Amino acid sequence: xxxxxxxERIPLxxxxxxxxxxxxxxxxxxxxSKKGCDHGQCGACTVLIDGRRANSCLALAVAHDDAEIxxxxxxxxxxxxxxxxAFVEHDAFQCGYCTPxxxxxxxxxxxxxxxxxxxxxxxxVRDRMSGNICRCGAYVNIVPAILDAAx
Amino acid sequence: xxxxxxxxxxxxxxxxEGPEKVSxxxxxxxxxxxxxxxxxxxxxxxVAKGRVRSVDEASVxxxxxxxxxxxxxxxxxxxxxxxxxxxxxxxxxxxxxNQWVAAVIAESYAAAQEAExxxxxxxxxxxxxxxxxQGHPQLYTPEKVNPSFPSDTSDGDFDGAFAAAEVQLDHTxxxxxxxxxxxxxxxxxxxxxxxxGLTVYDSNQGVQPVQxxxxxxxxxxxxxxxxxxxxxxGGFGSKGTPRPNAILAAMAAKAADRPAKVAVTRQxxxxxxxxxxPTIQRVRLGAGRDGRLTAIAHDVQEQTSxxxxxxxxxxVVTRMxxxxxxxxxxxxxxxxxxxxxxxxxxxxxxxxxFALESAMDxxxxxxxxxxxxxxxxNEPELDPETGxxxxxxxxxxxxxxGARRFGWxxxxxxxxxxxxxxGVAASTYPARRRPAQALARAEEDGRFVVRLMAAxxxxxxxxxxxxxxxxxxxxxxxxxxxxxGDSSFPSAPLAGGSMGLSSWGAAVVxxxxxxxxxxxxxxxxxxxxxxxxxVAGMQREPLARHGFGAQFVEVRVDVDTGEVRVPRxxxxxxCGRIVNAKTARSQFVGGMTxxxxxxxxxxxxxDARFGDYLNHDLASYHVAVNADIPxxxxxxxxxxxxYVNPMGAKGIGEIGIVGTAAAxxxxxxxxxxxxxxxxxxxxxxLVEQL
Numbered sequence: 001x002x003x004x005x006x007x008e009r010i011p012l013x014x015x016x017x018x019x020x021x022x023x024x025x026x027x028x029x030x031x032x033s034k035k036g037c038d039h040g041q042c043g044a045c046t047v048l049i050d051g052r053r054a055n056s057c058l059a060l061a062v063a064h065d066d067a068e069i070x071x072x073x074x075x076x077x078x079x080x081x082x083x084x085x086a087f088v089e090h091d092a093f094q095c096g097y098c099t100p101x102x103x104x105x106x107x108x109x110x111x112x113x114x115x116x117x118x119x120x121x122x123x124x125v126r127d128r129m130s131g132n133i134c135r136c137g138a139y140v141n142i143v144p145a146i147l148d149a150a151x
Numbered sequence: 152x153x154x155x156x157x158x159x160x161x162x163x164x165x166x167x168e169g170p171e172k173v174s175x176x177x178x179x180x181x182x183x184x185x186x187x188x189x190x191x192x193x194x195x196x197x198v199a200k201g202r203v204r205s206v207d208e209a210s211v212x213x214x215x216x217x218x219x220x221x222x223x224x225x226x227x228x229x230x231x232x233x234x235x236x237x238x239x240x241x242x243x244x245x246x247x248x249n250q251w252v253a254a255v256i257a258e259s260y261a262a263a264q265e266a267e268x269x270x271x272x273x274x275x276x277x278x279x280x281x282x283x284x285q286g287h288p289q290l291y292t293p294e295k296v297n298p299s300f301p302s303d304t305s306d307g308d309f310d311g312a313f314a315a316a317e318v319q320l321d322h323t324x325x326x327x328x329x330x331x332x333x334x335x336x337x338x339x340x341x342x343x344x345x346x347x348g349l350t351v352y353d354s355n356q357g358v359q360p361v362q363x364x365x366x367x368x369x370x371x372x373x374x375x376x377x378x379x380x381x382x383x384x385g386g387f388g389s390k391g392t393p394r395p396n397a398i399l400a401a402m403a404a405k406a407a408d409r410p411a412k413v414a415v416t417r418q419x420x421x422x423x424x425x426x427x428x429p430t431i432q433r434v435r436l437g438a439g440r441d442g443r444l445t446a447i448a449h450d451v452q453e454q455t456s457x458x459x460x461x462x463x464x465x466x467v468v469t470r471m472x473x474x475x476x477x478x479x480x481x482x483x484x485x486x487x488x489x490x491x492x493x494x495x496x497x498x499x500x501x502x503x504x505f506a507l508e509s510a511m512d513x514x515x516x517x518x519x520x521x522x523x524x525x526x527x528x529n530e531p532e533l534d535p536e537t538g539x540x541x542x543x544x545x546x547x548x549x550x551x552x553g554a555r556r557f558g559w560x561x562x563x564x565x566x567x568x569x570x571x572x573x574g575v576a577a578s579t580y581p582a583r584r585r586p587a588q589a590l591a592r593a594e595e596d597g598r599f600v601v602r603l604m605a606a607x608x609x610x611x612x613x614x615x616x617x618x619x620x621x622x623x624x625x626x627x628x629x630x631x632x633x634x635x636g637d638s639s640f641p642s643a644p645l646a647g648g649s650m651g652l653s654s655w656g657a658a659v660v661x662x663x664x665x666x667x668x669x670x671x672x673x674x675x676x677x678x679x680x681x682x683x684x685x686v687a688g689m690q691r692e693p694l695a696r697h698g699f700g701a702q703f704v705e706v707r708v709d710v711d712t713g714e715v716r717v718p719r720x721x722x723x724x725x726c727g728r729i730v731n732a733k734t735a736r737s738q739f740v741g742g743m744t745x746x747x748x749x750x751x752x753x754x755x756x757x758d759a760r761f762g763d764y765l766n767h768d769l770a771s772y773h774v775a776v777n778a779d780i781p782x783x784x785x786x787x788x789x790x791x792x793x794y795v796n797p798m799g800a801k802g803i804g805e806i807g808i809v810g811t812a813a814a815x816x817x818x819x820x821x822x823x824x825x826x827x828x829x830x831x832x833x834x835x836x837l838v839e840q841l
Contacts, residue, residue, distance in 0.1 A: 041417075072174065073175050088165050094385070095384045127778050135745075139775075139776075
């Protein structure tokens with residue numbers, strides 16, 4: 001099969017049981033996407049599949065042969081993505097393990113809000129980012145980081 | 152001691168490894184690469200007590216990609232293992248359900264998972280007893296409680312004073328088992344060299360304990376084991392001790408004769424990586440009508456396992472927080488057929504202060520006294536337990552400043568469907584320090600490198616140590632690089648007990664100051680510091696050293712559902728000099744967030760029939776998510792404590808979670824009139840009483 005990750009088409013031979021997350025981490029060396037629970041319950045593995053956020057631990061790699069996959073490694077374009085910069089400035093993480101998932105999720109979430117024409121405010125961000133657990137408890141910094149970057 | 156000149160210290164400095172973390176470049180243990188790496192999965196016992204009779208190796212060896220099976224019949228014998236949880240496959244005994252009793256080694260993660268799922272194990276099953284109940288017949292008195300406090304204390308005549316008190320309060324509070332649930336599961340990659348040395352990439356709060364455990368288990372000199380852990384995805388205590396994944400990775404790599412890696416699954420983290428014991432706490436307060444305490448007793452029942460003893464120091468905080476001439480505390484343990492409890496953020500203080508600070512609120516209600524005022528009236532001049540002066544103690548100032556900032560005290564009110572109330576509780580945590588070593592080096596290019604075995608598990612230690620080093624060297628931050636998380640660096644204690652930065656920072660100051668005396672003699676230059684004598688001197692000073700704080704919360708309780716929301720919380724802390732205003736704020740906020748989570752959500756439910764925590768994943772063990780935490784404000788008093796370390800700082804990693812749950816429970820009572828004495832405060836406990 002071929003995976004298209006961060007714009008690059010990569011031919012791969014995979015065990016059909018391999019999740020997209022394991023394909024990224026174990027086969028492509030893209031370890032920015034994190035495994036926090038492997039059951040779609042924590043959001044650390046969030047990537048963008050065709051622009052939409054998804055838990056890559058719940059996606060089988062073989063089912064995404066034709067998809068465009070963007071991981072945290074693909075967001076920075078020479079310099080950090082505005083969300084990445086805002087996360088650093090607002091100290092929107094501590095251990096950093098949920099952070100790639102938070103940022104990919106935020107990219108997807110902002111796209112959803114735009115597409116729906118919904119209002120972007122603190123409450124919206126809090127609700128829509130609640131699939132990404134941060135055990136260090138950086139939520140009160142994550143929300144302003146996302147709002148800042150969205151401006 | 153003289154304080155370090157303020158230049159970098161105190162500023163809000165961005166996390167140095169921030170760009171690496173937000174771009175996915177920061178590597179965590181499981182993410183290191185090794186050629187021909189084998190994937191290893193621990194296999195969990197499906198009985199709560201008994202013996203492994205047989206393991207059907209053939210049932211998995213026939214599967215494609217499976218390389219081997221390890222269990223007690225074929226596992227290599229370990230040399231010396233002090234921690235029973237690390238004695239993997241050394242005996243057929245099963246001490247608790249989900250203990251690792253075997254492991255499978257495979258070519259891929261998928262193959263290892265499949266083999267783990269189908270491996271057939273036969274057991275001889277014995278009757279188990281896994282449930283802590285009040286007055287459990289097996290309760291005993293431990294010799295000491297964590298880390299080395301006496302189990303029981305008694306001052307004055309509690310019974311007489313309590314019987315004679317004008318006001319008596321006698322209640323029992325309970326906290327459930329809670330699991331740390333760091334986001335990064337415990338993981339290890341182990342690589343044996345051709346000459347018998349071992350290198351491991353491991354997720355831990357201290358490389359030295361892991362190095363020592365591996366060296367003694369595999370009969371090596373510690374110097375032959377190198378532990379590398381530059382980035383760690385949280386720990387909250389659960390990575391403070393080596394965990395079975397480190398032993399298993401090394402054992403499997405040896406057995407398979409190739410590098411091997413192990414990640415504990417999220418489900419397995421509920422069994423083999425520690426948790427907070429459930430507690431049953433009886434608190435008795437005797438006071439005069441004026442609110443002055445005359446008698447305090449805090450008697451605790453909690454659990455440990457049959458594998459090793461862990462005795463949480465739940466009542467220890469009651470020995471020092473409030474003045475009362477007659478005091479008694481005790482701890483009793485039952486050794487049950489359960490996983491071994493361990494450190495979880497502020498072990499002791501966290502559950503203990505839920506009980507004590509709830510009881511203080513109940514006493515204030517009884518006396519019709521403002522709960523802030525009640526605490527001020529019981530402020531001791533000296534440490535009630537030792538009679539020593541406090542190095543600094545600004546609890547009253549925190550309470551007063553917090554009350555002013557929070558708008559204390561608003562009357563409870565009803566707002567449509569919601570009952571709104573406010574609550575307060577005190578926070579405290581010991582300010583400890585341990586000996587540490589550090590190396591400071593001046594490079595030829597004018598830069599400086601500082602190395603020590605410290606850990607940055609998300610605390611911001613790397614950044615704070617860089618600030619401390621820059622100030623001690625009197626150079627700009629950008630010229631200093633701090634390297635940590637490697638056992639080849641000078642010896643330093645783990646990140647735990649809120650004493651990491653205090654211990655490491657003092658060694659870094661000493662190393663940098665020493666290096667400065669050598670500058671001008673050509674480059675490069677090095678200075679190696681050791682604070683052992685300094686710490687011994689400090690411990691001889693008769694002082695009580697603790698950080699303090701006050702937490703205020705507002706709750707909104709839905710009268711139809713009983714759901715509690717916390718729209719705002721404020722914490723004011725007095726923890727000496729704050730080294731990095733940005734990362735310190737995050738530490739306090741993070742602690743309070745976990746405290747709100749503890750108050751409302753967290754509970755590991757033990758199924759007594761199966762001896763298992765039922766809700767062993769993040770879908771059923773609930774932790775606070777973004778929508779649960781609308782607003783937490785944190786600030787600190789301008790305090791410098793010259794008696795802990797040369798930075799004037801006290802540890803801040805744990806104090807944020809201490810008292811939060813009581814503040815929430817007190818606010819719920821204020822809003823509803825319902826006193827919940829057993830956490831968490833779920834809708835079911837409120838809805839029928841509203």
